[in-house]
Amino acid sequence: MxxxxxxxxxxxxxxxxxxxxxxxxxxxxxxxxxxxxxxxxxxxxxxxxxxxxxxxxxxxxxxxxxxxxxxxxxxxxxxxxxxxxxxxxxxxxxxxxxxxxxxxxxxxxxxxxxxxxxxxxxxxxxxxxxxxxxxxxxxxxxxxxxxxxxxxxxxxxxxxxxxxxxxxxxxxxxxxxxxxxxxxxxxxxxxxxxxxxxxxxxxxxxxxxxxxxxxxxANEGFFELESENLENLKLALQHFSQIEKIEKEENKLVVYLKSNLEPAELNSYLFQQNITLTHLVKRKHSLEEQFLELTKH
Amino acid sequence: MKRLLAIELQKIWQNKASKILTITYFITLGLVSLIASIEFELGPLKFEAAKSGLFNFPYIWHFGTYFAAWLKLFLAVVIVSMIANEYSYGTLKQNLIDGMSKKEFILSKFLTICLFALVSTVFIFCISLILGLKFSSYTEAGIIFSDLEYFLAYFIKLLGFFSFCLFLGVLIKRSAFALGFLFIWWISENVSIGILKYEIFNYKRGDDTIFDTIKQYFPLESMSNLIVEPVTRLNFVKSVGNTVGADFSKDYSVHPEQLAIVIAWIFIFMFLSFKILKKRDL
CATH class of the missing domain: 3.40.50.300 (P-loop containing nucleotide triphosphate hydrolases)
Incomplete structure (x- = not known):
């Protein structure tokens, strides 16, 4: 070019x-x-x-x-x-x-x-x-x-x-x-x-x-999850090796990934474990968040 | 060259203030011809401009160029503001971004002042010629076309002065301050000449050689030296002078070395303007 x-x-x-x-x-x-x-x-x-x-x-x-x-x-x-x-x-x-x-x-x-x-x-x-x-x-x-x-x-x-x-x-x-x-x-x-x-x-x-x-x-993104019982949810999530860390924010869990995990896969597994999610979002960091991260002192 | 002039003339001509000042300048230049109608009585002396020999060829060349040069101040304002505006509007920056080089920028300004000086010269030549043809006692071609070097001197004098204004505009960026500086410069040049004359060289009548040599290199002084005042050259004034015992024997001609000094200043001013612009972050 x-x-x-x-x-x-x-x-x-x-x-x-x-x-x-x-x-x-x-x-x-x-x-x-x-x-x-x-x-x-x-x-x-x-x-x-x-x-x-x-x-x-x-x-x-x-x-x-x-x-x-x-x-x-x-x-x-x-x-x-x-x-x-x-x-x-x-x-x-x-x-x-x-x-x-x-x-x-x-x-x-x-x-x-x-x-x-x-x-x-x-x-x-x-x-x-x-x-x-x-x-x-x-x-x-x-x-x-x-x-x-x-x-x-x-x-x-x-x-x-x-x-x-x-x-x-x-x-x-x-x-x-x-x-x-x-x-x-x-x-x-x-x-x-x-x-x-x-x-x-x-x-x-x-x-x-x-x-x-x-x-x-480009990053693997993260999930925001909500459920009746966050402790059970957290426990069930141990099953996935793709998860890097889990943080609790108010009444939801923020789940950071180190490799790709499809929301459908996560959802169906949790359902099998008798955990129903009231909130499931998969997000990526926006340019803004990445930028702030990069320019942090 | 045509492109650069076209750019600059559009900038000036579409600016109401510059346009009015430029027009006023040329009208006032034209009004010089009204001197022909001056008549007054001074005791036993009756003065009529038209019959006093003011308009005799080739004297009128000297007289016309000398007095017309005073009006250059009108254009000084136009020139200083045409530079200062470029700074304050931010258009100098934009012109460069649009693809004008700094050299072209200075050149376009310089071409404009050349044009101003040239048009003024042609204009004052025409007016003097008309007045002369009307009132001069001699109208032989040989006499009419003698002493034309006054026009060269006039042109260089204007160009020198305008270059100085342009330089001050580039240096100072604000028209009011630049014009103020011009005024202060003029005063300080006179003061330093005075100090040189009486303090350093203990000037006495008769021995003025070293002092005059130094003095002629000052920028404004060198410009004003180009055309010596013509008043004492008039028969009318001479006769008055003789009766009161004053001696007005002077060299009224235009000297090539004086022209060279002013031309050198023009080069210096243009070169410095370019250097300043080149060095500055805009």
Whole structure:
């Protein structure tokens, strides 16, 4: 698969802070990547470096196998970082035309992209009259003007109301479905879990995990069980060798597994032992729980 | 180059404040021609601008460029704010992300100030030409097209000043502070020249060689040295001067070494702007 961006041993030191510490990442075409990390973990700094606005301290990064200089490569990239930055006195349309001039592309896509983000009727309104949600959508339209090879979004739903978050999320999904590579930095985990195929977890400038979303959530999961008599239930469960440990939580048992155990198998065995369950759920740790686990000090 | 200019002109032209200031600047430049209608009486002396020789070729070239240069302050505001706005709107960052290089960014600003300086030069040439053709006592082509180096000096003077403004904008990021700094710089340049003159070199009339050599390298001083004030060159003023016993023998011409100093400053300002931008994390 074609490599879009390759970062090798990237470091960024501000006076006392080591904001990015030896980050190496490879972004392949067609995947949707989520960069996860608490606030101040170095996500935005890393993106700032590859986007030519922050100077690296050491290390390398390379766009499209180094075929273009960074600023020419960026013409094939669509990116929004932090807040939407446009000229407040220009209309939506004029702002997008200006971006076209910078990217050296014709104005043909301006209306199409405004339509995509639902701002076509507001094309003649000045940017400063827009709500935050509209500004963010205009930013997405602007990032898509050149039908980019990769779309980079840094906290695209920050500060938006629920409707706004929903609109942005739907947009991201539409764009992902069109096959555009996406790099989404966010600390909203369900957002990442819903749209991303790969995750990169960063804390204090260090990469903690890099791989597929399934990989990070892959564990055998656990059961939540309830019954009339928890003691009997606990005793009966000794039968299964797949069980790692059993914890009692209020009036239910949480049963952790070390290898796969089907709920049907568990249920029928317990029934044979004359234990009826009032509650049976098999769950996996969500990305959020895994993430919190990973980034725990 | 056309692309960079198109980008920058869109930024300026769609900004109401910049647009109004730019238009005001050119209108005011045009108003210089109204000087022709000045008439006043000073005791026994009757002064009529149109007949005073103000508009004689080639003197008008000198006179026009000297006074028009004062108006550059209008454009200074436009230039400083065109840089400062990019910082405050966050659009400098966005422009870079969209694929402009830092070099292109500075270049687009520089091309714009070149255009400003060029248009101003052409504009003031046309106005002076019209006034001259109307009021000059001599209209032979040979005389009309003499002393045109004042326009080169005017162009370089504007470009030098605008480059300084651009540099201050890049350095300071806030238009009000940058303009304030420009003012403070102007004062401190004059103060340090004063200190140099009277404290360090114990200036006496007549022996001013070392002092003048140093003085001409100050940025604003070097720009103002390009075009020497033309007032004392007027016959009218000269005759007044003679009656009160003042001597106005001066060298009014444009000197290549003065041009070279200002051009050097333009390079320095542009280079530093680029370096600052390159080094800064945005």
């Amino acid at each position: 074609e490599t879009i961006l390759k970062i090798t041993n990237l470091h960024k030191k501000y006076r006392k802070v080591h904001a990015v510490n030896n980050v190496s990442v490879e972004i392949k075409k067609g995947n949707v990547y989520g960069i996860l990390g608490p606030n101040g973990s170095g996500k935005s700094t890393t993106l700032g470096i590859v986007l030519n606005v922050v100077n690296k301290t050491s290390g390398e990064f390379q766009w499209f196998d180094g075929k273009y200089s960074t600023h020419d490569a960026l013409k094939k990239v669509g990116a929004i970082i932090e807040r939407p930055n446009f000229y407040p006195y220009m209309t939506a349309e004029d702002n997008l035309k200006l971006v076209c001039k910078i990217k050296n592309i014709p104005f043909t896509k301006v209306y199409e992209k405004l339509e995509l983000v639902g701002l076509l009727e507001r094309k003649d309104s000045k940017f400063k009259t827009f709500s935050l949600g509209m500004k963010q959508r205009l930013a997405i339209a602007s990032a898509l003007l050149n039908d980019p090879e990769i779309l980079i979004l840094d906290e695209p739903t920050n500060g938006l109301d629920p409707q706004g978050i929903r609109q942005i999320r739907d947009l991201i999904r539409i764009i992902a479905n069109q096959g555009t590579t996406i790099l989404l930095a966010s600390h909203l985990l369900d957002e990442v879990e819903k749209v991303c195929s790969h995750v990169i977890v960063i804390r204090n400038g260090v990469t903690l995990y890099q791989g597929t979303v399934d990989g990070i959530t």
